[in-house]
Amino acid sequence: MSYFTIEGRRPLKGEITISGAKNSGLKLMVASLLSKEPLILHNVPNIADIHTMCNLLTTLGKTVTKGADTHSLIIEGPVTSIEAPYDIVSQMRASILVLGPLLARSGEAKVSLPGGCAIGTRPVDLHLKGLEILGAEIELENGYINAKAPRGLAGGRITLPFASVGATENLLMAACLARGTTEIINAAREPEIADLVQCLNAMGARITGEHTGNLTIEGVESLHGAEYSVMPDRIECGTYACAAAITGGDLLLKGGRLLDQEAVMIALQKMGANVSEDEQGLRVSASQNLVGIDLMTEPYPGFPTDMQAQFMALFAVAEGASMITETIFENRFMHVPELNRMGANINIQGRSAIIRGVPRLSGAPVMATDLRASFSLILAGLVAEGTTILNRVYHLDRGYEGVERKLANCGASIKRIEEAA
Numbered sequence: 001m002s003y004f005t006i007e008g009r010r011p012l013k014g015e016i017t018i019s020g021a022k023n024s025g026l027k028l029m030v031a032s033l034l035s036k037e038p039l040i041l042h043n044v045p046n047i048a049d050i051h052t053m054c055n056l057l058t059t060l061g062k063t064v065t066k067g068a069d070t071h072s073l074i075i076e077g078p079v080t081s082i083e084a085p086y087d088i089v090s091q092m093r094a095s096i097l098v099l100g101p102l103l104a105r106s107g108e109a110k111v112s113l114p115g116g117c118a119i120g121t122r123p124v125d126l127h128l129k130g131l132e133i134l135g136a137e138i139e140l141e142n143g144y145i146n147a148k149a150p151r152g153l154a155g156g157r158i159t160l161p162f163a164s165v166g167a168t169e170n171l172l173m174a175a176c177l178a179r180g181t182t183e184i185i186n187a188a189r190e191p192e193i194a195d196l197v198q199c200l201n202a203m204g205a206r207i208t209g210e211h212t213g214n215l216t217i218e219g220v221e222s223l224h225g226a227e228y229s230v231m232p233d234r235i236e237c238g239t240y241a242c243a244a245a246i247t248g249g250d251l252l253l254k255g256g257r258l259l260d261q262e263a264v265m266i267a268l269q270k271m272g273a274n275v276s277e278d279e280q281g282l283r284v285s286a287s288q289n290l291v292g293i294d295l296m297t298e299p300y301p302g303f304p305t306d307m308q309a310q311f312m313a314l315f316a317v318a319e320g321a322s323m324i325t326e327t328i329f330e331n332r333f334m335h336v337p338e339l340n341r342m343g344a345n346i347n348i349q350g351r352s353a354i355i356r357g358v359p360r361l362s363g364a365p366v367m368a369t370d371l372r373a374s375f376s377l378i379l380a381g382l383v384a385e386g387t388t389i390l391n392r393v394y395h396l397d398r399g400y401e402g403v404e405r406k407l408a409n410c411g412a413s414i415k416r417i418e419e420a421a
């Protein structure tokens with residue numbers, strides 16, 4: 001297992017190129033199940049979750065090869081298996097997204113139930129109820145979802161009680177090949193949904209309404225191949241924006257887009273950071289002490305839960321008190337005890353965390369618990385006095401490409417140490 005050592009208190013200055021979005025790339029890869037023709041994807045991040053998705057698609061019969069450059073993939077060929085096995089789904093929850101496309105294409109699917117995860121119970125009831133409205137027969141047996149649609153799926157009107165990102169994506173992909181028209185009311189509006197819609201439309205789907213929260217999908221007989229470039233990762237961009245702000249640095253985040261993440265950039269500005277956008281990307285700097293603010297996580301366009309942990313690190317050293325209320329996941333404060341071990345003053349009260357800013361943090365051995373929480377500990381390490389040792393960096397490798405390279409290029413002192421197994 002590898003770990004990071006970080007020497008803090010160096011302002012980050014320079015440029016970081018933002019990779020393709022994990023949360024979009026994974027779904028675009030799944031869309032390949034809807035056609036046997038080649039789907040050529042560009043700007044795919046080189047991260048562990050993408051490798052896991054390659055593995056899952058290969059298990060289902062698809063051929064995945066490298067494209068013209070290291071961030072391109074070609075996915076093609078027929079689906080030859082309808083089973084997403086436990087050993088892959090348990091590594092990555094996003095595997096559940098193959099359910100809708102497999103069902104739509106093959107008339108049946110067997111997908112392991114993902115179960116809980118570090119940040120909460122995360123049920124998939126909305127995915128299943130929506131597929132039932134499209135005519136699927138679903139049974140849960142031996143830890144698997146067995147879904148059948150022997151006569152194919154038929155369009156329907158699905159109202160989501162909560163704008164779940166995953167349920168929207170699963171139903172959207174299934175509805176592309178259903179007979180007739182499907183409406184998804186209260187669909188998620190995250191930018192990754194629009195990216196998926198654009199890719200599916202490039203494959204011949206007929207979907208409208210991707211920015212409105214109400215999606216209309218006119219089913220088509222079949223989809224064809226396409227070539228598409230994954231959108232930039234707004235969460236990676238927001239995370240490095242936090243790195244600039246917390247170290248009093250100045251970073252150009254190449255490829256970053258304000259439009260995908262206004263809530264995050266407005267929060268940084270309210271704290272005293274400078275944010276501007278030009279044709280190259282976003283520039284974020286901080287020349288004064290940050291001040292604390294209150295935040296609540298919400299579905300897009302609200303403040304994203306995937307940026308909550310990173311802002312917690314910022315608040316830990318900001319002037320005054322801040323409060324974060326987490327409304328999306330019930331157990332997403334596992335970074336708090338680790339930040340407190342570095343000298344932060346954070347109290348959890350139910351779904352809220354009260355953070356009283358301290359003048360400085362001190363380096364310590366800490367443990368990563370999930371993807372975004374890991375980066376909050378890196379941010380704390382970048383501003384702390386002394387050495388921070390971050391264990392379990394495999395969490396980071398799931399979703400951030402080249403973390404130590406990107407940070408070290410901008411002046412951070414961060415090293416990956418590979419421990420012998």
Ligand code: UD1
Nearest residue numbers: 023094122123124125126127164165166167305306328329
């Ligand atoms: C996706 C993102 C994740 C992000 C989250 C919220 C990917 C791979 N992951 O996760 O990074 O944090 O959106 O922006 O894109 N829920 C139910 N029943 C369901 C589905 C969801 O109760 O059937 C609940 C979940 O338990 C959770 C909330 O809804 O509390 C949000 O989940 P959802 O929007 O579905 O997130 P994911 O798609 O899993």
